[in-house]
Amino acid sequence: MSDFVKLDKLTLAYGDVVAVPDLSFSIGKGELVALLGPSGCGKTTTMRAIAGLMAPKSGSIHIDGRDVTNLAPSKREVGLVFQSYALFPHLSVYENVAFGLKMRKASNIRERVEEAIASVGLSDFTNRLTPDLSGGQQQRVSLARSLVVEPKVLLLDEPLSNLDARLRLEMQLVLKDIQRRTGVTMIFVTHDQSEALALADRIVLMKDGVIVQEGSAEEMYNAPRTRFAADFFGFENIFPGDDGQDRAWRPGAITLGDGPFEGQIRGMSFGGDYRTYVIDTERGQIKGAVRADLPSYKEGDKVRFDLPMAQAVALDAG
Numbered sequence: 001m002s003d004f005v006k007l008d009k010l011t012l013a014y015g016d017v018v019a020v021p022d023l024s025f026s027i028g029k030g031e032l033v034a035l036l037g038p039s040g041c042g043k044t045t046t047m048r049a050i051a052g053l054m055a056p057k058s059g060s061i062h063i064d065g066r067d068v069t070n071l072a073p074s075k076r077e078v079g080l081v082f083q084s085y086a087l088f089p090h091l092s093v094y095e096n097v098a099f100g101l102k103m104r105k106a107s108n109i110r111e112r113v114e115e116a117i118a119s120v121g122l123s124d125f126t127n128r129l130t131p132d133l134s135g136g137q138q139q140r141v142s143l144a145r146s147l148v149v150e151p152k153v154l155l156l157d158e159p160l161s162n163l164d165a166r167l168r169l170e171m172q173l174v175l176k177d178i179q180r181r182t183g184v185t186m187i188f189v190t191h192d193q194s195e196a197l198a199l200a201d202r203i204v205l206m207k208d209g210v211i212v213q214e215g216s217a218e219e220m221y222n223a224p225r226t227r228f229a230a231d232f233f234g235f236e237n238i239f240p241g242d243d244g245q246d247r248a249w250r251p252g253a254i255t256l257g258d259g260p261f262e263g264q265i266r267g268m269s270f271g272g273d274y275r276t277y278v279i280d281t282e283r284g285q286i287k288g289a290v291r292a293d294l295p296s297y298k299e300g301d302k303v304r305f306d307l308p309m310a311q312a313v314a315l316d317a318g
């Protein structure tokens with residue numbers, strides 16, 4: 001079902017200030033979708049509306065065929081994981097995860113809680129108080145607590161941003177694994193394109209409350225359509241062509257050492273496999289990346305370069 005979650009013409013405002021005008025998109029059952037965009041573009045506001053923490057000014061929200069626009073948060077079958085973990089500090093991992101089920105007077109509580117704790121890899125910590133866990137572990141408790149009530153949709157707001165690089169990778173694997181095993185539909189918010197690329201089946205890129213492009217990770221990475229999307233996905237060189245159309249190149253797509261143009265090396269940053277050079281040219285500054293095992297340039301060197309058309313992505317206006 002391609003519209004398991006369906007937002008239709010949603011307008012979201014704080015008082016008179018419209019944060020998200022007329023937003024529509026749909027998400028398939030079991031999909032893992034990233035809402036991506038810079039700070040202030042309306043990602044969190046959109047999540048709050050799906051969760052029922054904010055009433056839309058107009059438009060509707062459907063989940064699994066049911067109009068939830070005017071339903072209370074607790075009636076929507078939506079789980080929420082925020083970057084601040086909001087766990088009960090005086091309760092153990094077990095008690096934190098069991099809380100929602102106990103409130104609902106559910107059956108098989110022990111079994112379900114233990115399964116949820118195992119699914120996030122915390123079985124060895126079941127009886128520990130949550131303040132005695134690392135940030136990454138607390139994040140996983142928060143995830144287990146949301147999962148245990150078997151929501152139809154799991155909303156995750158910047159779920160990885162408080163974690164260091166290694167834990168982030170670990171958490172990405174946990175999330176992917178949960179998606180595979182439970183088939184839960186997940187929407188997560190991030191401002192980090194690499195996180196969206198790593199995790200999402202589909203990326204919805206937003207700017208000023210409006211969707212500028214959506215597509216698979218590959219589509220977004222390889223074929224951004226606008227200057228904004230190109231810039232967001234690391235096409236650091238964007239120039240107008242003679243035909244008036246903007247074209248974009250990644251630093252690695254610039255040929256250095258040969259070509260019709262000339263520039264002067266302004267600076268270099270070493271990135272392990274590559275050195276990235278900032279080069280002053282007649283067109284302004286460009287960035288070119290060269291494999292680190294090739295000879296390097298130094299500041300002030302004159303260098304020839306090319307902007308190969310075959311490597312360029314042509315952009316729409318706007």
Ligand SMILES: Nc1ncnc2c1ncn2[C@@H]1O[C@H](COP(=O)(O)OP(=O)(O)OP(=O)(O)O)[C@@H](O)[C@H]1O
Pocket residue numbers: 014017019037038039040041042043044045046191
């Ligand atoms: N409580 C509020 N009152 C008034 N305006 C708000 C409120 N919360 C958010 N906004 C405004 O709504 C817009 C969207 O904010 P939102 O938090 O949804 O963005 P975001 O993309 O999630 O950003 P971030 O990544 O910084 O969290 C911004 O212009 C913001 O200033």
